[in-house]
Amino acid sequence: MKADVASVANDWLTQQQGGVRRWLLSAMGLGAAGTVLLCVQAGLLAWALNAMLLQNANVRDVLPAAAGFVLLALVRAACAVQARRFGFEAGRRVVADVRKRVLEAFRARGPAWLARQSSADLITRTVDGVDALAPYYARYLPQKAAAVLLPLIVLVAAFPADWVAGLVMLVTAPLVPLFMVLLGGVAERASQRRWVTLLRLGNQFFDSLQGLVTLRLFGAGARRRVLLAERSEAYRRETMSVLRVAFLSSLVLEFFAMVSIAVVAVLVGFRLMWGDVAFTHGMFVLLLAPEFFLPLRALGALRHARMDAVSAAGDLAALLTRVPPGHAPVSTPSPAVDAPMHPPCIELEDVRFEYAPGRAGLDGVTLHLAAGSTTVVVGASGSGKSSLLQLLMGFHAPSRGTVRVDGHALDAFDAQAWCARIAWLPQRPHLFVGTLRDNVRLARPDADDMALERAARAAGLDAVLRDLPQGWATPLGEHGYGLSGGQAQRVALARAWLRDAPLLLLDEPTQHLDEASAHAVQQAIAELRRGRTVVQVAHRLDAARTADQVVVMAAGRVIEAGTPAQLLADRGAFFRLLQNEEAA
Template identity: 45%
Template sequence: MSSPQAQSRKIVDRWLAGRAASVRAGLGCVVALGMGSGLLVMVQAALLAWTLSAVVMDGAGLSSVWPALAAMLPVFALRFVLIRLAERTAFTSAASMRQALRGELLRKLQALGPLWLRSEATGALATHLVQGVEALEGYYARWLPGRALTVLLPFAILIVVFPVDWTSGLVLLITAPLIPLFMILLGKAAAEANQRQWKLLARLGARFLDSLQGITTLRLFNAGRREAAVVARLSEAYRSSTMKVLRVAFLSSVVLEFLATLGIAVVAVLVGFHLFYGKIPLLRGLFVLLLAPEFYIPLRTLGSQYHERLDAIAAAERIMEILDLPEPVETGARLPLPAASGYTIRFDDVAHVWPTGQTALDGLQFVAQAGCITALVGPSGAGKSTVLNLLLGFARATAGTISINGQPLDATDPDDWRSRVAWVPQRAHVFAGTVLDNLLIARPDADFAAVRAAAASAGADGFIQSLPHGYDTPLGERGAGLSGGQIQRLALARAFLKDAPVLLLDEPTASLDAETEASIHDSLRRLARGRTVLLIAHRLATAALADTIVVMEQGRAVQSGTHEQLAAAQGLYRRLVEAEAEAGAEADAEVRT
């Protein structure tokens, strides 16, 4: 009975082979070109055997054998062309497969959404998506065509050899299965080593990226050496695993070479005896001897390609798991939202439970009126961010209804809905590229005048102009070189540029100083005019911008009203106001002392 690991490898192998259907024509062309090259080898062997036999046995001179020698030249040239065409076609087919797979993976990640991505180790995921996909090249470019040629080409040689010398043909037929047999036996150990190697590589990539992203924290806590030691141990474990894979690969190569050499030696001995006793002429003996090494070449090549297959299976296991993850189920037809002057968002008895079993929302009810600012406040874990995740389509409500102008969100085309929404998170993501590139994400077809007007409305034009190259200044990943306030201004500029009727804000002034916060508030007031704004506010100064404040606790709306109404009434909001005032007083006292 095969082990669970062996069963898993078989499943992944079938999955990889099934994906070859899209490049079947290209791989079939590779096999045909390989067969053509193999048939030319037989022609080449026949010409060379005839030439040597004529010279040795008949004493023929150059004038007699030059036609055969001349015929070899186009055979060599044509073989070279066929081999190069086969390599090029194999590479192109494998590249097409990898490109298609990467596109499918990106579409899958988009469907799974950012919440799923947050639960994954970024470095490990990048390793699988980049190096893992690259590791599939050998499977499609060499293993699959090689497997077909290993059957077809030796069979063709046997058809030619048996009529010439049936005993040599019998030796070839008996020894041929030994190479795949030993290849499979040695492959079991190699498969386990490959699996360990890929898991260690993913762990190493995840840890290394995590260390780079947290290098500031590591330096502040003087933990850089400890973290470097951990990365070094993982690196050493990966090196050791790689060496084990190479040892198995080299051992299998030696065994396969020995078996092939042994088979060729037996054929040579038999042919020698037959020639000695005059059972076959020299021409036939030379022809068989020349074809014997060619018979084993596809088998020996497949032995080395077998390790590429194992490497691909190890790399593809996680890729297959990602592609098989369930996506959010579409419920019925998705309709675009009717055109309207404003959009009212309604949560009606909405509940949401995360896959871990944690309840985020429990019968939440509130209305964000069109053209008004609605703020969500409450303690950490009250479910505020879940509200935005549901509206953005990153998660689905477990129960209840979310509607836009009376149309259920679940029945609304998500692309159409998102085209009407602008989102400003706590810390916007800045991509590696120019300032202009990052702003045009909101509206790629916008002209420069519109971009600059949006930046001016967000209060960002001034600092952008002060950069070395203005709007063409390159930015590092995650906005390296910009302050938190500048990054938030870029996010607001994106929202101004998109000019969407619905605006979702996740505490855009978090972690900013008072002066920058006040400036951002001014930009928010301009941005909110005439729009439906849903704002998560951790600071009550931000909540005070709202026309309506919804106070949340344990996934429910426990209070609703204006800042003045809620601050005057007994309840959670008033306690939050008092707690914030007390914290501010303590901070001022510390500054004075």
């Protein structure tokens, strides 16, 4: 199984090369050019040494060779710098592309899927996991190509000068990659363990940070610190294990490289003494011998970059290629029809949705939501109300049945265009770090100040603005820190007004508010509902009295549907819910 995961990760890493092949080939080409120039440099240096040591030439005689040597050194340095730039550009582009696709995968799966995931796990994969790809493409892949190509160039240059030394290098070269392969399995297993430990540490730390108030109130902070310390120590041990393997690998590679260079040096020395090889040729080969093994040694030093990338790629490949049941694919087909600009008529026919295998959020739901009507959905927690809204937003695909909008299947619309036709008001609106203006304008980035003011008046946000010294420029902290729950809900209402969408979806927008704030928000919602198709999930049943249709749900099914007057007259489930609320 682990071999299969590694194979999938390697295949996925190979697939990502397509978009940056030009940059990688440019880096490899410059590396090869630098090696050719190195061979020329070695020839010039060997000739100059021979002229000065054995032919009594003066400095003026070797000055052109010295000037050529310096010039080639400068050109080689420029090639190396540019090759590094090309490599880093390849890494940067891959990281940007993968991170964009990961975020798109999150968006395609929708908030319901994200809510069931560990936030720390997603952050670690999106940040640390994606960042681990950069060194692989920026340095490891160019060096891998250099380890194959550059020694061949050196051999081509060395064989005509001294075939014996060239043969020694050719025979000893496979020892280096052989030991890299032998140590590779141990290194990859250690790297996988380190990655899993990092994910667990991230989860523990993020959970502790989010639950800091709870930990302090229950006096559990010390125990949590011990747990984090243990996780940190485990991560340190796994990191040191990877480093030990890396250092051992480097030691073995350096040993065999030095032994091979020493063998070449001894052979050249004896053959010079016996007169079997010219000084210029012997010196040329001696100068090239270290350069022959240098790319292989550098590749061994970069194996950790490959191990980290493979460890992260396994999770990223699964995230980008595997679509959970009931979710739309990450790559959606071209839309067949345009999303409606008018209040839509929505029909659900025998719809079943499973948010996990065998666990249905909706089961056989059939509903008719007339254009321009208001439908209030009520029921106990877990009855399927939120699943219904998620389905209408297009974040899920039904496992059975059909959702139609104006006679067209919902999946025939472009997902982004459909979302643009929806105004959404949740229980707890998410406010981002930034100004109040930025948070409201999120609904329509091109809105001018006049449109903002109109939305603020309609939502009752103008009263909040008068109490804020900086007005629209008031900075908000994370999750709207600085505003009360009722004020945050008015910001969300202003967004909905500014959106001016034909479909309004409300998910218990007054549940966490006090009576006064809930009444004010509900009044603003009553104005917002006019001229729109509205689906509102409500826990306060007062909102249902003014609806065109009330739907009562239980266990993912519709058990009652009709006008408020009809349901009250039938004295069924809705009547009992209303009685219980009044009694409370």
